[in-house]
Amino acid sequence: MSAPQKKLPFRPIQEIQKSIADRLSGIKYKIAVMSGKGGVGKSFVTANLAFALAYRGKKVVVLDADFYGPSIPKMMGVEGQRVYATPEGLIPVTGPLGVKIVSVDFMLPDDEAPVIWRGPMLTNAMLELLENVLWGEADYMLIDLPPGTGDAPLTVAQMIPNLTGAIIVTIPSEVSQKVVMKSVNFAKRLNVPILGIVENMSGFTCPCDGKTYPIFGSGGGKRVAERAGVDFLGSIPLDPRISESNDKGIPFFVEYPDTPAAKAFLKIADKIVEKVEKAKVTSS
């Protein structure tokens, strides 16, 4: 005789949406960081923008929504930590500058565990996280998305109530400019306002003299933003110290606050604050 099949209780989507909305009710602005392309620095931008906003005195939380390759814990200096489960819900890990962080990585058995999620499992796991984390009060939530326009971005766009907007990350190359349009169109179709485009790996800061050299030419990010009819938020240069600090487990922004890249993050943070707090964010 075969074992009885365990049936998951059916819950109407409105009920799930309501409980997610309750959990997120203390967070003022919720921003997703996305790109149609992998490896352009979405996680790096999420992590360092979170620190830049916290440096400006904002209360910041980060949701690592990349279940396949979570890299936020390493970039934010909290690798190997665990979330704490209480009867009321999950307590996020607190990282540098008081930024609260939740990643599926804090729940996996070990670092080497392969993360195998099928689409529906991933969506369920994300919803469960969104329904169970005790975020408390915060000014900003930054959500690090995996590349592309698959299940995770879709779940975030559809299940997070009043998403303030999306930041699209690109790099200065023709291929990447094309994929930017995919993200722009994805956000438009889901009625997620686009806060703007960040161009990462734009030029090279040489630690030898601290100067930034435009190795791929300049202005690509700005041009693509103009073409897409969205704002350009700023450029972040390549800096070899970024991977060094990642390897050491010290967040770049915290270790090198005086570099052109860290200063660029502060400028972008200020633009975002200006845009979402002082001006009305409109859906583009």
Ligand SMILES: Nc1ncnc2c1ncn2[C@@H]1O[C@H](COP(=O)(O)OP(=O)(O)OP(=O)(O)O)[C@@H](O)[C@H]1O
């Ligand atoms: N401006 C930069 N200068 C130097 N290294 C960088 C810079 N931006 C990102 N990196 C490095 O490039 C690698 C890819 O960055 P990251 O993981 O943030 O990309 P991603 O878009 O999130 O990738 P994925 O699509 O896999 O999620 C990382 O090792 C990161 O440290």
Ligand SMILES: [Mg+2]
């Ligand atoms: Mg990433």
